[in-house]
Amino acid sequence: MRAVAVANYSAQPTIMELPDPRAGHGEVLVGIRAAGVNPIDLSIANGEWAARGADARFPLIMGIDMAGVVEAAGEHVTRFAPGDAVFGQLFLPPLGSTGTYAEQVAVPEEANLARVPPGMDLETAAALPTAGGTALNIADGLGPLPGETVLVVGAAGGVGSFLTQLLAASGARVLTVARADAADRLRAYGAAENFDRAAVSVPDAVGAACPDGIGVLVDLASEAPAFAELATLVRVGGTALSTRYAADVDDLAEYGISGINFRVNMTPDLLARLADAVVTGQVAGPPIRTVRLDDVPSLLGRPSVGAAGDKIVVLPGG
Numbered sequence: 001m002r003a004v005a006v007a008n009y010s011a012q013p014t015i016m017e018l019p020d021p022r023a024g025h026g027e028v029l030v031g032i033r034a035a036g037v038n039p040i041d042l043s044i045a046n047g048e049w050a051a052r053g054a055d056a057r058f059p060l061i062m063g064i065d066m067a068g069v070v071e072a073a074g075e076h077v078t079r080f081a082p083g084d085a086v087f088g089q090l091f092l093p094p095l096g097s098t099g100t101y102a103e104q105v106a107v108p109e110e111a112n113l114a115r116v117p118p119g120m121d122l123e124t125a126a127a128l129p130t131a132g133g134t135a136l137n138i139a140d141g142l143g144p145l146p147g148e149t150v151l152v153v154g155a156a157g158g159v160g161s162f163l164t165q166l167l168a169a170s171g172a173r174v175l176t177v178a179r180a181d182a183a184d185r186l187r188a189y190g191a192a193e194n195f196d197r198a199a200v201s202v203p204d205a206v207g208a209a210c211p212d213g214i215g216v217l218v219d220l221a222s223e224a225p226a227f228a229e230l231a232t233l234v235r236v237g238g239t240a241l242s243t244r245y246a247a248d249v250d251d252l253a254e255y256g257i258s259g260i261n262f263r264v265n266m267t268p269d270l271l272a273r274l275a276d277a278v279v280t281g282q283v284a285g286p287p288i289r290t291v292r293l294d295d296v297p298s299l300l301g302r303p304s305v306g307a308a309g310d311k312i313v314v315l316p317g318g
């Protein structure tokens with residue numbers, strides 16, 4: 001089969017012809033129709049997760065999100081049958097062994113897979129797992145926030161586009177930090193106000209808009225120094241969460257703030273709830289920009305979400 005893979009951690013991603021996978025005991029073989037692109041894909045291929053102790057297999061096939069159709073089921077598979085449309089996040093050890101920028105993948109049926117609901121196309125399903133699942137997991141953890149002011153930094157991206165909607169629906173007053181050309185889209189998602197970091201000093205502007213401070217900071221973009229500065233906006237008793245492991249939890253605790261270095265807890269149930277929210281219209285899925293497998297190497301490193309909120313989805317058969 002064809003796949004985008006790296007031969008080692010310092011190699012460039014390229015198209016490779018690799019052996020077709022087979023469904024082993026307890027595994028399903030999925031014909032991948034669409035694979036969502038996320039920032040983590042490049043960081044896995046770069047070796048950032050090796051530095052965190054994760055094992056890998058080379059050639060390392062890139063990508064963790066996908067949607068497709070079950071083509072075969074190994075012995076003792078009970079959850080799925082050939083013909084089922086499924087989607088999921090395949091972030092399994094060793095890294096690269098279940099990559100999704102590929103025509104097929106074989107995975108244990110208890111992996112983070114769920115059925116694509118009727119009415120949802122496979123491109124949309126492939127765009128959901130990592131970005132939408134992370135946003136739903138964060139919103140679940142924060143709980144209902146009626147009237148609370150929440151600042152979402154990096155709101156125009158994959159996670160932020162879902163999170164802005166979920167937090168606004170939970171009753172929060174959502175302030176966003178994103179480029180100006182995303183402001184109208186974020187307002188349509190329920191944001192009260194957007195701050196363009198290219199035009200203003202965000203700590204100063206948010207501080208002026210919220211003289212009593214904010215209740216929650218959710219930062220999807222900043223490195224540690226910028227995160228620490230933004231966290232000074234949070235009131236005592238509030239929460240400052242980073243998806244980039246930028247929070248100094250002990251330091252924040254001294255100021256009476258709960259610091260969180262968030263790591264998503266993906267489950268099949270979370271995926272199913274997310275798909276249900278999108279297919280019933282409670283949450284808008286992103287507009288999709290499809291690319292061919294051959295186009296992927298030249299696209300990597302660019303934002304996974306364009307100015308219009310369009311999420312890049314790879315069509316391995318395209």
Ligand SMILES: NC(=O)c1ccc[n+]([C@@H]2O[C@H](COP(=O)([O-])OP(=O)(O)OC[C@H]3O[C@@H](n4cnc5c(N)ncnc54)[C@H](OP(=O)(O)O)[C@@H]3O)[C@@H](O)[C@H]2O)c1
Nearest residue numbers: 039134154156157158159160220221243262263264304305
């Ligand atoms: N810990 C976890 O479990 C977990 C799970 C999912 C994602 N993540 C991480 O969370 C981050 C966001 O993921 P994503 O899928 O939403 O990424 P994404 O689609 O690439 O979006 C990131 C957004 O952040 C903006 N941005 C970049 N630098 C910024 C800065 N200094 N200040 C404000 N905004 C900035 C980008 O805008 P521009 O285009 O204008 O630069 C873009 O809109 C990534 O680092 C990802 O790896 C972590």
